[in-house]
Amino acid sequence: MQQLAARFLPYLNSFDWMTVIDILIVAYVIYKVLMLIKGTRAIQLLKGLAVLVVASTVSARFHLYTMRWLLEKTWTALFVALPVVFQPELRRALEQIGRGGFFGRSVFVADEENLRAVREIVRATEALSRRRVGALMVFMRETGLQEYIETGVRIDAVVSAELIVNIFEPNTPLHDGAAIIHNGRVLAAACFLPLTENPYLSKELGTRHRSGIGITEHSDAVSLIVSEETGTISLAQDGRITRGLSAQELGKRLEEHTRQNGKRAGRASHDR
Numbered sequence: 001m002q003q004l005a006a007r008f009l010p011y012l013n014s015f016d017w018m019t020v021i022d023i024l025i026v027a028y029v030i031y032k033v034l035m036l037i038k039g040t041r042a043i044q045l046l047k048g049l050a051v052l053v054v055a056s057t058v059s060a061r062f063h064l065y066t067m068r069w070l071l072e073k074t075w076t077a078l079f080v081a082l083p084v085v086f087q088p089e090l091r092r093a094l095e096q097i098g099r100g101g102f103f104g105r106s107v108f109v110a111d112e113e114n115l116r117a118v119r120e121i122v123r124a125t126e127a128l129s130r131r132r133v134g135a136l137m138v139f140m141r142e143t144g145l146q147e148y149i150e151t152g153v154r155i156d157a158v159v160s161a162e163l164i165v166n167i168f169e170p171n172t173p174l175h176d177g178a179a180i181i182h183n184g185r186v187l188a189a190a191c192f193l194p195l196t197e198n199p200y201l202s203k204e205l206g207t208r209h210r211s212g213i214g215i216t217e218h219s220d221a222v223s224l225i226v227s228e229e230t231g232t233i234s235l236a237q238d239g240r241i242t243r244g245l246s247a248q249e250l251g252k253r254l255e256e257h258t259r260q261n262g263k264r265a266g267r268a269s270h271d272r
Helices: 002-013 017-037 042-061 065-085 087-099 107-131 161-167 207-218 247-271
Strands: 135-139 153-158 178-182 185-191 222-226 233-237 240-242
Touching: 042 065, 107 135, 107 161, 107 222, 107 247, 135 161, 135 207, 161 185, 178 207, 207 222, 207 233, 207 240, 222 247, 233 247
Parallel strands: 135 178
Antiparallel strands: 135 222, 153 185, 178 185, 222 233, 233 240
16 A cells, blocks of 8 residues: 555645646547537547557557558558548537637527527428428437438528528429428438337328427437428427427427527536
8 A cells, every 4th residue: 555655646746736727628628529529420430449449459469460560551541531531520620619619609699599590490381381392390409410411411501491491392302301400500401310110190190290200209309390281380309299380389389499408508508
């Protein structure tokens, strides 16, 4: 025990408040980076890198020279290829740092953006319902939907009623599939979603409604469906669907979801 204390004594003597601040800053930066890549393909990259690190350690420990040589060449290739492959993610990260988003956004500003988006979505939904144009919109919340975004066409545009109506205009390339929306932006359109596994749903519900319900079974997302046959407005959450909503009811429900997200964001910021 005395030998152990003697070994760590020099480190304890040099441990001061600056060391604590240094550790906290590094921990916060790592946390923000992980939150930044949450729900993206970079998560799979980190898993692959972890496997390579383990393999490199094992090959060095047991003197597997051929394996070690191959891994060294692999690391060299990765350092060259990664900036090219993940150029969109790196650009988005740098943009967030430039806007101050890396160190946290104002909850008030985020709420204002989302409430503006809700008004635009309600206006678009009312127009689509009146013309009986089918539509499926998914509102991403805490659970990342990157795997579904990658099945569609990336847009990354500010939500507006005109944009939504144009996306779901019949006989256009983006009409089929779902539009995924997050933080007041349309991330992608024409996305493929999983169908619900609920065998007790009404036979009247087609593929669009079953997809809208299915995504809420696989995530905490909320989906908005406009029926192509009747123009009926429906909202799905947690595997359950509410049909026959008016534009006013839809606006109230979407605003409620937006406020709930804002409260969660506020609590998360307070906890941090």
